[in-house]
Amino acid sequence: MKMLTAVVKPFKAEEVRDALDSASNYFPSIEDACDRFRAGLDKGVELGAALTARLKSSHGAAVRIYDDAVMGGALRRFDFHARKLLLSDLLEPSGRAFHLAVTLVNLELGDVLDQEAHRAAGLSDDARAMLRSTLASYAAAALMMPYQAFFEAAERSKYDIEDRKSV
Secondary structure (H helix, E strand, C coil): CCCCCCCCCCCHHHHHHHHHHHCCCCCHHHHHHHHHHHHCCCCCCCHHHHHHHHHHHHHCCEEEEECHHHHCCCCEEEECCCCEEEEECCCCHHHHHHHHHHHHHHHHCHHHHHHHHHHCCCCCHHHHHHHHHHHHHHHHHHHHCCHHHHHHHHHHCCCCHHHHCCC
16 A cells, blocks of 8 residues: 655745744844934934935835725835835824835845845745745834834833833
8 A cells, every 4th residue: 555645835924933933033133224224314203204205315206195995905005117105095104104114124125134034944935925025024113113222111111011002
């Protein structure tokens, strides 16, 4: 009797989760790149405005807010030809800042994201692409909430969750 052996491949999301877990959900090279990026932003304005100005000055791209019906349910689209970042009107200001940050880290920190995605061993091509996208979101969050500053504020407040909500 001949036996067949099945090779079970993990789902992409499981591969990505394993890669994130193996790095303890911390990517110092991305954190450092985001700290340098943030240091170059205008500190005299709120983050969303600083990111909008950076997108315009460094990439010649404008930000436009469109009705959800026009966006077809998408929250963000970058039109390379028209040099426009299209954002859904459904996004709150913090969501707009996040999507601006994702766009900018993809444009400016792509090499760092690629290096981290390739550092993860044994991923399928699809999982590596998903990890790369996940790392872009990680970097955007790091821009919005720098780890060291948040950690120090948490220490000062003795990890008071209500206090941290206002940050």
